[in-house]
Amino acid sequence: MTTRFRLHLENGRLRNELFHLTHEQWTQAAARHPDLAKQIDVSVGWDGDILENALQDADAMLAGPIDRPKIIQAKKLKWLHTTGAGVDHLLPLDWLPEQITVTNSSGIHGDKTEDFISMALLMLHNKMPQILANQTNKIWDMIHEFNIRGKTATVIGFGDVGQAAGLGAKRLGMKVIAVTRSGTAQPLADETISVSQLDTVLPRTDYLIVAAPLTADTRGLITDARIALLPKGAGLINIGRSPIVDYDAVVKHLASKQLDGAILDVFDKEPLDQSSPLWTTPNLLVTPHISCDAPDYTQRVLDCWFANFAKFITTGQLDNKVNRQLGY
Template identity: 45%
Template sequence: MRDFLIYVENALPQESPYFVSKQAIADALGSVAATAEIRSCSANFPDFEALERAHYFVGSGFDTARLKEHGKRLRIIHCTSAGVEKYMPLDWLPNGAVLTNSSGVHGRKGGAFGLMTVLMLCEGVPRHIQNQRLHRWDNRLATGIETKTIVFVGFGALGSAIADRLRPLGAKIVAVTRSGEAGPCADQVFAVCDLDRALSLADCLVVSCPLTASTRGLIGEAQLALLKPGASLFNIARGPVVDTKALVRALLDGRLSGAALDVFDQEPLPADSQLWDVPNLMIFPHISCDDADGYVDRCLSIFADNVSRDLQGEPLRNRVDAVAGY
């Protein structure tokens, strides 16, 4: 008889880099795995008997109603992603259960990807891409990254990872956070209530905050108008944080020199979306932060640590705050 049961639910096939295998769970747990029963099921073919006995759940994109009905013994529900907006509000959580996420695992790849993208935006690469399509030679020069002010709306694990890589290149780092506080890699910090002041400083705006009720539509027409003429924008947060229609207008009328989107209101982005053809817009298919190798293992390291903490009665990591929304 094992001491506890872990129920793993996969919405994607085994060949997906997001697939969580029983072996991956066991490897993450280490010696603790000897006391665990691990059940792995497809989201389309659940094992309700096992779910009703389970103490821990691992999955992503899961059906909250299913967990509310069949997961009454669950203590930890771990999401193998950072964004948890789809699970709000947390009124579905079984009594005694907590939701944890995988925030923090995206910093390594997302930081490097963000560095690449900010440098491309500041160097005018969207314009060069557009000119290549038009067979047009335009050799206007850009100023160096050390002359730029990069404003981050959201300065958690992802935003600060990008800033850490930019700072040695001489860029000025400005952070906008809910508390008005940030780590040492920010040169200047504003609270969200002073967002307008921060935006007026931006040569490049990096949107890297969670999607919550208070951040939905946070960057709209009025906010984009506050950016420096010829500024650029990179959204690596969630699509609905930025008003896409307002962004398109700012690109078409030249107020923004370029933009890059890795997230969208609807994903996958429909083939007939206007965005594909907007000048000076770079589109990435939500691939900035996830690694083809080792992503699941990093998510499971948080889960395994929390199992150990739970068994020892210690506070959990990455516990989702129902009030904050992340």
Template identity: 40%
Template structure:
């Protein structure tokens, strides 16, 4: 039985919260194969060990500087990102020849699905309006209507969109999904390709944005598309901030065209205290916490990495490989 030795370089970004920090013990727990020996280096982003990186077969990190890998990562066979969004790493011209970039897409579904369902229920009950009224010491006892039979459109029906749909289905919503293939899905009453979006928006009560950020989706939901939503409808963005035109969304809320919105993602985070977003009416802000779990998040990310190391050893296709043409 041949034993293989791999060098793994782990970079933890300076200032990362404990829930996102990767340790040597976690790497070893993710790769428990008798025929694999591991030589692991763990560094912070402000404490580069270029010699160790040059020897590494695998790199694990998030928010990393691609120029550093271009300069020192010639021997890398796999770069694994402990997050799902990879738009900041495109194009992939910094990857060594033959190397792959993988992400942690899929690990967010459990918590993000629950958060997404909660957001839609809160929008139905007018909670953003109640929060605005509370800030203004205003008592407004306008009643909401039941959610059964209303229509939710989920733009982006990957693992996160599926999870949201699954948790909403018991509430009797009519679920319309949009994904690139447009192929039917058992969790959606209807499924459409992105090209049909304009025809779908006028009958939507709740719009859930859960797609990747690509060149095709950047500023997709602009003034024109938001104006197609019925007056009194609502929006929840759990994707990436730039997918929704911020100025157009704020204007739609201030004008009363949209009844409410819940936003978990912004182009620039954290939001400065001078941001106008804090004072937009009928808006609830959550600080990019919808999908990440305080316990077990990194372990789930590393499970994908560990499985890919084992697949690589067996000569099998890797999971979660980023396609630079698709942008995710």
């Protein structure tokens, strides 16, 4: 590159510090990519304190919080990279100027997601929600269960997070059914279907794992009626987005024993309100949106961005591009 590249890192102080893009975090990542970092002038902002000035000459922005009006006015900005994989907070993308390409951090969550899903499946299969409740109530009830090997996990959404979830199930010897928009065969899955065929596999699904992004098509996908199609005693895990699943229906089907257990990691409002009935629903485990995020999360984000920057300056192309029409 003959001219220096301008990057702005934007933060929100109310976000968990795990996701903060600080000068110190940048310095650590830059030390791993010295040849690339020396071509970049970087600024770091908090809650919009320098955003307007920074966007006057920024070529790219790496951000958690998004100030739409200021981005619309950023005439030089060509590249917006999000710190997460989901971009539902930006949808629909009709507000975004055409010259701006959006990329996400898909691909950085895999190993943590795989571990979490293996853990979650084993906890549900071995009745740990019931056992934890029994411990709280000082009840000695010897619950025995067969091995999980051979059970079927249906994974809704088979992008990077969904594939990692599938691997978490496969490592336990489970059969994996992948549910994708197109139904194109997935090498990691034993079977692949399109979303339109979902109802045909639910009756033979022992564990339903939701790992899809939130889009107009996935919102409200897992309804009361669809949960009722699962075999009695099935389990449900949501690591995607909460509006994909009817949580009232989850509570209802846990009470009726249609669902044997559930683990929910994502919620409409986070932190989950203390008055929410989900906290005290029997056989339901609430996890605080931790399924995909490791302690070195920000370094993973920055490594992802540096890899994309390297591709950009050599080919003019970018990986992890978000499709404006599909929303992911």
